[in-house]
Amino acid sequence: MEDLINKYKGRGFKLTPQRIEILRFLEGNTSHPTAEDIYREIKKKYGTVSFATVYNTLQALKERGELLEVTIDPERKHFDPNSTPHHHIICGSCGKIEDVFEDYSGALKLPEKVLEKFTATGNHIDFFGICADCKN
Amino acid sequence: MEDLINKYKGRGFKLTPQRIEILRFLEGNTSHPTAEDIYREIKKKYGTVSFATVYNTLQALKERGELLEVTIDPERKHFDPNSTPHHHIICGSCGKIEDVFEDYSGALKLPEKVLEKFTATGNHIDFFGICADCKN
DNA sequence: ATTGTATAATGGAATTATTCCAAGATGAGA
DNA sequence: TCTCATCTTGGAATAATTCCATTATACAAT
Ligand SMILES: [Mn+2]
Ligand SMILES: [Mn+2]
Ligand SMILES: [Zn+2]
Ligand SMILES: [Zn+2]
Numbered sequence: 001m002e003d004l005i006n007k008y009k010g011r012g013f014k015l016t017p018q019r020i021e022i023l024r025f026l027e028g029n030t031s032h033p034t035a036e037d038i039y040r041e042i043k044k045k046y047g048t049v050s051f052a053t054v055y056n057t058l059q060a061l062k063e064r065g066e067l068l069e070v071t072i073d074p075e076r077k078h079f080d081p082n083s084t085p086h087h088h089i090i091c092g093s094c095g096k097i098e099d100v101f102e103d104y105s106g107a108l109k110l111p112e113k114v115l116e117k118f119t120a121t122g123n124h125i126d127f128f129g130i131c132a133d134c135k136n
Numbered sequence: 137m138e139d140l141i142n143k144y145k146g147r148g149f150k151l152t153p154q155r156i157e158i159l160r161f162l163e164g165n166t167s168h169p170t171a172e173d174i175y176r177e178i179k180k181k182y183g184t185v186s187f188a189t190v191y192n193t194l195q196a197l198k199e200r201g202e203l204l205e206v207t208i209d210p211e212r213k214h215f216d217p218n219s220t221p222h223h224h225i226i227c228g229s230c231g232k233i234e235d236v237f238e239d240y241s242g243a244l245k246l247p248e249k250v251l252e253k254f255t256a257t258g259n260h261i262d263f264f265g266i267c268a269d270c271k272n
Numbered sequence: 273a274t275t276g277t278a279t280a281a282t283g284g285a286a287t288t289a290t291t292c293c294a295a296g297a298t299g300a301g302a
Numbered sequence: 303t304c305t306c307a308t309c310t311t312g313g314a315a316t317a318a319t320t321c322c323a324t325t326a327t328a329c330a331a332t
Contacts, residue, residue, distance in 0.1 A: 014298050014309055050312040071207040089254050100250055107243030110263065114236055118225050118265040125261050127246065129254040150280055150327050186283040
């Protein structure tokens with residue numbers, strides 16, 4: 001917890017009670033929560049917190065490269081405090097999202113036709129599937 | 137045009153003037169338009185058309201497997217009338233999205249750890265880059 | 273061709289997601 | 303401890319998406 005506070009000290013990132021609560025919720029969280037998941041959690045402790053504060057904090061973390069926005073689910077955005085490069089798999093039945101830590105970059109050569117028009121800087125793979133729980 | 141109408145006849149898909157205009161706009165369109173792009177185009181001909189009609193039509197086409205929702209851009213959804221499997225690359229500067237027709241599936245083996253929890257059914261790669269126009 | 277009718281589509285209104293910005297809180301420096 | 307520039311908060315505004323009562327479509331029967 002002190003570590004968490006020290007981690008964000010300085011650099012123009014002000015630590016408010018609401019933010020500390022958001023940071024604690026995100027710390028080590030691998031569930032890929034939505035803005036609403038985060039809002040509901042923070043509201044338990046700070047009844048007057050707003051969605052705006054949640055979005056503002058997520059935005060600030062994104063700008064610092066400490067949070068990723070995951071777009072695998074067309075229904076809603078998910079957020080990921082693990083900003084090391086990795087991919088995701090989503091269950092088509094329950095929507096659960098899990099991490100795929102594997103480096104495929106050596107195999108992802110773009111066709112010549114695309115390279116004529118783009119310089120590539122990165123990639124992210126969305127895997128689709130069914131999780132063991134949903135397979136009954 | 138007659139082809140377009142015959143293509144959608146039957147199967148409970150009713151062809152209204154608004155829908156025909158939407159279908160004509162999407163036919164062969166490789167620009168990956170947003171709902172608003174489509175709405176603005178249809179409104180030129182049908183001034184009273186609503187976003188609801190655009191969304192309803194896109195939904196109906198998705199359910200028929202004739203339209204893909206592209207989630208590469210976290211700002212907004214894009215739609216793609218080419219429903220054959222392919223990947224995308226987006227320019228980080230201007231937001232332009234282009235197609236990547238290449239089959240990487242042979243190289244995308246999931247780690248054992250993930251296979252224990254998921255049965256994979258598909259994948260989609262988001263490539264990030266800078267387009268030639270934006271590189272100045 | 274015309275009419276009847278089951279079913280599906282339209283679009284204004286409601287809801288939900290996201291952003292804006294005036295008021296208030298934070299923290300580096302004195 | 304106090305000041306004050308800067309940043310954050312959260313109610314209100316805006317934008318994105320969905321709901322559902324009304325209307326249109328297309329097939330079937332005349
Ligand atoms: Mn992740
Ligand atoms: Mn495409
Ligand atoms: Zn599942
Ligand atoms: Zn560009």
